[in-house]
Amino acid sequence: MTEIGPLSFEKVKYNGSLPTLILNPYSWTKVSNIVFLDAPVDTGFSYSRSLQGSFSSNTIFANHSHTFIRKWLLGHPEFLSNPLYVAGNSYSGMVVPLCVQQISDGIEAGEKPLINLKGYLLGNPVTNQNLEVNSQIPFAYGMGIISYELFKSAKKNCRGNYVNVDPSNVQCRKDLQAFTECTEGIYRQNILDPVCFLLGCK
Structure with missing residues (x-):
């Protein structure tokens, strides 16, 4: 509701107190009933x-x-x-x-x-879990998050399928582990924000 409703949270570094509500000047409720x-x-x-x-x-x-x-x-x-x-x-x-x-x-x-x-x-809808998971590596490469080498290796070794990987496919699993390590500090819902942006990064 804070994204489109009449109120938002004041964005300040977390200090242990309750958040402060402020009026949202861009509220959808100004032009529609929700x-x-x-x-x-x-x-x-x-x-x-x-x-x-x-x-x-x-x-x-x-x-x-x-x-x-x-x-x-x-x-x-x-x-x-x-x-x-x-x-x-x-x-x-x-x-x-x-x-x-x-x-x-x-x-x-x-x-x-x-x-x-x-x-x-x-x-940002969920539509097809397999399609969404399989699009993460090409997306990460296109956004400059992973290297061309990792992208090509994963594409070749996993054959473009990063869901339900055969446990005996060691090379694919290594590539997926490298991908996880490259992206673990990234907030996946918005790659431009740090992972801890909601909690207040130190």
């Missing part, structure tokens, strides 16, 4: 009163999200005409498209309330 949904169940402030209710999968997560949107709009009909964009980041890349497909199918089937779906947004 509902944050803690999902799947047992994340954020969401919870279940039974063990069975805590079970989740991508499909269940999408179903719950779709149900929530419908019920919320029924309870707040003044928002029915507003354009709806379903958004998520990170692992939501696996779920938001499923939820949007369910909403779209509901629109085609004439389900009420009729949702004014306009699209969806994904920020």
Whole structure:
């Protein structure tokens, strides 16, 4: 919420106290209505009163999200005409498209309330774990993080596949270990920030 919401944390070196909140002058809430949904169940402030209710999968997560949107709009009909964009980041890349497909199918089937779906947004989404892991070495080379020699060696020895490597492929495993050592001090979500930027580097 601090990335797009009305409040941000004041960025100061950590001193043991609680963070200070400041107004975010670039808040998306200045130009849109935003509902944050803690999902799947047992994340954020969401919870279940039974063990069975805590079970989740991508499909269940999408179903719950779709149900929530419908019920919320029924309870707040003044928002029915507003354009709806379903958004998520990170692992939501696996779920938001499923939820949007369910909403779209509901629109085609004439389900009420009729949702004014306009699209969806994904920020740095997970889409395919194998594809994402396999793209790390070419990306690191392209960004100048690893050498040409390591890039070529890993590509040759691992045959471009860096997921589920055969344990007997010693050369590939050595290249992957070298890659890990080259990148262990890098914050993978934003390579321009140091790993400890959230905690305050010393």
